[in-house]
Amino acid sequence: MNKDELHNIISNSQSNICQIVVYKDSEKVYSDEWNDYKVDDCTHVMSATKSVVSLLIGIALDQGLIKSLDDKVLDYFPDYTVKRGERTIYDITIKHLLTMRAPYKCKGDPWSKVCSSDDWTKTSLDLLGGRKGITNDFNYQTVCLHILTGILHKVSNMTTVDYANKYLFEPIGVKKHTNYYAETAGDHKHFTMCKDPKENVWFCDPTQIGTPGYGLCLSATDMAKIGLLCLNKGKYKDKQIVSSNWIDEMTQPVLVESDKFRNMMYGYLWWIIDKEKKIYAAIGNSGNVIYVDSTNNIVVAIASYFKPTVFDRVDFIETVIKPFILEKL
Template identity: 50%
Template sequence: MDYKLLHNFVSENHKNICQITTMKKGKVVYSDTWNGFDGQDHFHIASVTKSIISLLIGIAVDKKLMNLDQKILEFYPDYQMKRGEKTIQQITIRHLLTMTAPYKFKSEPWTKVCSSPDWSKTVLDLMGGRRGITGEFKYTTLGIQVLSDLISKVSGISTIEFANAVLFSPLGIKPRIAYTVKNKEEYIDFITSKEPKKSVWFCESNGNVTAGFGLCMSSLEMAKIGQMCLEKGVYQNQRIISANWIKEMTSSSVQCGERFGFMNYGYLWWIIDPQNNIFAAIGDGGNVIYINPVKEFIVTVTSTFKPAVFDRIQFIQEHIEPMM
C-alpha cells in the first residue's frame, strides 16, 4: 500500500481520523490529514493525556521532588479519613500509575467528581475500600486526578506551568493554555465537538489540569513526544527525562483482563509487545502514540470523538508498520 492508497483507505474505513504523522530515526517520513483539517490543528487526545502525566511524574522523580513509594496521604496532612477507612493509608503514587489503586466505585462517578470544587479531594473520598490493596488492574480516568494535584504540590507551580517548562518547551511544543467550562453543555461540547481545538488543556474550576483526559495536541506534537520516548528521554541532543524512567515506565507492571485484550500496562502507558518493547499511549476515539524501538519509528494519530474505537493499533500494525 502506497501513501495515496493509504489516504483513500483511511477516508473509507476510519472516518474520524484527522491526522497521521510517522517518524523514522528522528525524521518525519509521512504526514497526512483528513476531513478538511490541516497539520497545525489540535484535537482532544483523550486518555493519551494519562501518558503525558506519566512523563511529568517521571521528571518530578528525576528532580527528586517525589518518589513512587510515597503514600498519597503524605501530601494531604489535613485530610480527614472516614471512620473505619484504612486502605487509603497504604495507597502510593505507584498504585495510581499502574492502575492498581483500589476505589469504592464500580463505574466512574462523573457527576459527583466534576461538579465538586476540588476534584482531587473528592477522589480521595472514593479511594480505598474493604477489600484492601489487591494489586488488581482497575482502569480509571477520574481516579488518577490526584497525580495532577501532586505535581503542582511538589513543584510549587501549576501542573500546566510545569508541563510547559520541563516538557513542552524543550520539545518545541507551543505552551498549553488552561481551559475551563461553565456548565455541563460546554463540557460535552469540548469532548464531542468535531471542530479543531486550540492549544489547551482542560482544567478543573480551580485551575488544576485534568490528569486522565483533556489535553489537546496535533499529531506532529505527539510525534515529538514519541520520538523523545524512543530516544530514551533525549530529543535533539537534549536530555528531557532520564533513560531509567523511560525504561521503568514502559516495562510491564500488571497484566490487564479480557476487557483490555490481556495487554500489559506500565506507568500509564500500554505495553503492546513486551518482547520487543513496543508501547503506546492510547486515547478514546483512536488517538495514539505508537512507538516501535526495534524498527526505530513512531506513528501518531489524532481523531475526533467516536465511541468504541478498538482497532487503531491493529490498523497501525497492518497498514502503516509494513510501509516503514
C-alpha cells in the same frame, strides 16, 4: 501502495482520523491530514493524556520533587481529613496510581460526583480506598486519577499546564498550552464530543489543576514529538528532558488480568503492546495513539476526533501504516 492510495484507504475505512505523523530513525517520513484539519490543529487525545502525565511524574521524580513512587499518597496531602472508618487509603502509593492498581470506593468512573465538585483532587481522595483493602487488581480509572496532578501541584506549586509547558512541551517544541475550564456540564460534554479542531489547551478543574486522565489537546505533530522523546530514552535533540531510567521503568510490562483490554500489558500509564519487541503506546478513546516501536525505531502518531466506537488503532498501525512505512523505505 503510494501516499494517495493510503490517503483514500484512511478516508474510506478510518473516517475520524484527522492527522497522522510518522518518524523512522528520528526523521519524519510521513505526514497527512483528513477532515479539513490543518497540520497544526489539535484534537482531544482522550486517555493518551495519561501517558503524558506519566512523563511529568518522571520529570518531577528526576527533580527530586517526588522522592519515591513508593511514597504514600497521603504524605502529599497532610491536611486531608480521612473519612471515618477508612483504613486502606493510608497504604496507597503513587505507584498504585500509576499502574492502575489503586482501590476505590466506586464502580467505574464517578464523573458526576467528581466533576461537579469544587476540588476534584479532594473528591477523588474521598473515593480512594475501601473495605477490600489493596488487592493489586487492575482497576482502570480516569477521573479519580486527578490525585496525580494534585500531587504534582503540591510538589511544584505550579498548575499542571504551566509545569508541562516549562519542563516538557516547550523543550521539545510543542506549542505552549493554556487551561480550559468548562463552566457547565454541557460545555464539558461539548469539549469531549465536538469534532471541530481544538486549540492548544488542557482541560482543568475549578482550581486550575489539569485533568490527568483525559483533556489534553495535541496535534499529531506534537504527539509524534512526545513519542520520539520516549523512543530516544528521554532525550530530545541532545537534551535530556526526562531520565532514560524513567523511560525504562515506565514501560516495564505488568500483566493486566482482564481480556477487556485486548490482552495488552500495562506500565506506568502506558500500554505495552509487545514486551519482546519493546513496542508500547499511549492510547486514547476514538483512536488517538502515540505508538513507539523501539525495535524498528518507528513512532506513529494518530490524532482523531470523537467517535465512541473506536477504542484504539494498534492493529491498523501494525497491519497498514507500519508495513507502508517499511516498504516505502
